[in-house]
Structure formats: C-alpha cells, structure tokens
Amino acid sequence: MPTTNSPTRKTTSTGNPEIRHDWSLAEIEALFALPFNDLLFRAQQVHRTHFDANSVQISTLLSIKTGACPEDCKYCPQSGHYTTGLDKEKLLEIEQVVTQAKAARKAGASRFCMGAAWRSPREKDLTVVLEMVRQVKALGLETCMTLGMVDDAQASRLAEAGLDYYNHNLDTSPEYYGEIITTRSYAERLDTLASVRQAGMKVCSGGILGMGEAPRDRAALLQQLSRLDPHPESVPINMLVKVAGTPLEDVADLDPIEFIRAIAVARILMPKSHVRLSAGREQMNESTQALAFLAGANSIFYGDKLLTTGNPQATRDRALFAKLGLHPERRNTCHTEEHAQTAIGSALQQQSNQSRAAALAYDATLA
C-alpha cells in the first residue's frame, strides 16, 4: 500500500472509499501530485471496489443535428461562429435515427447517444426528439441525449419519454470557462444539470482537457463534477481534438501522462461513476489508451463518428480489446428475443472464460 506521499483519505468501516462531495482543491491537487505509480495503484483499488476491472461500457453516438450552433465554444467545429468546412445537417428524420440505433445495437452497443448542436431545443424540435427517444428505447437500448440547455419542464418531458441519460458537460474549471465560452454561463450549465437530475434522469457530465488550461483548472473541473450530488453516472473525459478553423486549432498539446492523471483522479473522486475515455481517443496510441483503462476509464464510444470528430475504427477497437483482455459491459435490458440473441450478455454465457474476452470484443466492434 503506497501510504507515503498519499493525501489523507477517509474510508468507510469496510475500507471502501467514501463517496464524497467535499473534496478540497488542495486534496485534489495532492492526488494529481502523487507519484504516477501510486496514483494509478490507488485508482485501481477504487475501480476494483466498484467495477469489474476488465469490463468497458460501450456507447454509440449519432449526431442528429449538425452544425450552425449559436454557441461560441472555442473547441467546437459545430459552432456557427467559426469556419471549419463542416457539412451542416438539419434534424434527422426519426426513421434515420432508428435505423442507426438498430445498427448500433447489432454491433453490441448498450447505449445510444444522440447529439444536436442547439443552444436549447425549440418546441417543434423537442416533439420530434421525444418520439426518437421512445422508438430507440423500444429497441432495448439505453438512451442518452445532448441537446444543449434544458429547463425543468423540458427535462421532465424527456424523462417521461424514457430518456435514461442527459449529457451536458461542464467543459473546464469555472475560472477558465470564460476563455472558452462566452455565450452560456457556468451557472446555466449547472442549472441544466439540476433540471436533469430533478426529472429523474441520469447525468452524463465531464470536460475537455488540453484546451490551454492550467493544471489547477483540471483539478477544479474535477472538483466541480465531484460536488454534484449524486455524482454524474457518466463522466466523459475528453482530450481536445484540434480542428482547423476553431480558435483552439493551434493550442499546445497536453502531455498524455497528464491526461492519464486526470482519468485516475476522476476515478478516485467519483468511485461509482463510469469514466469515459471520450473524444480524442483516435489520436491516442494503444499504450495511452491502455493506461487510461488502468487508471479507471471504463467507458468508450464505439463507432465511426464521435459527433463530428473521428473515432477509432472498429478493427482497431477489436484488436485493442482482445490484446488487453477487455470485454464490453453487459447490458442490463434485453426486451426482445432478437436482442437477447445478439446481446453481448448472451455471448458471454456461451464462451469459455479463456476465450470470452476476445469473442466479446469482436461482437462489440462488428461494423
């Protein structure tokens, strides 16, 4: 046990890390400052207390409305404030979305995430979106949406339609936030998260690293997330994907080790949350991704697209999962016989222990 140099931590009587919402910035910075091996060891201890360490939740993300967003997020090629050459798309038809969701389900995804580049959904769009939720949910998939800001009433309607998760990222620290976005306040983001929680939906919220922020901003972002009570069920930790035409296209690269440290600290602060290795994965080599899983990341996006940035191809994911002995997290809902036949969980039961990781990785990444 690496007790020297470790920040003091409270533990329950069973030795499990407490679920805390009162981490101080100094405590979090002390975690970041741990020797790398000690930090990863501690993150692994927390991770193994709450999760199968070799299980990775897989989500698929579809952009249901692309580009021309009125917000000015400096990292985002979908912002209408920047010229990035992005092809804009109107809100997809419901049938198109359902077709994509079926393909994702067949490929082994357990959650289907739908993203729209809006400041907040208009009434006529929300009506369509609610029907998308109902139809995707009926396929037996968990549903997630990111539609910009929502108020209490909109969140309630999404929840009633069957939406499981709502994604709304905090992006960065409150202190650095004004350098990245000016058209939406940090307080408005927190209000949306409160509305989502109040409506009974699960929260997906994280941030983006490598936007020129200071180390303290990374600690402060994680502090903000850990203050949410309950913690977000999903915490996407993104590495900036630099897109030509956005104000951040030439920002200095973040050292991958610093990125891994942030994953590990997120795992320690939010022990029961799924920490998602999210945007920027395509730019990471296998070693960095392996370290991220070791640090406690246990969720990825699968598919050819992550909103408008690339995502590793199916064959690369399949190979990496097999190499690392990882397997997709089992879905906990199988509403139809067809689904049950194709679900990862069924495959699990049919495989020997020795071969099942590789087989499942294959199932999960079938194109």
Ligand code: SF4
């Ligand atoms: S991150 Fe979202 S809100 Fe910000 S510009 Fe992009 S699509 Fe719009």
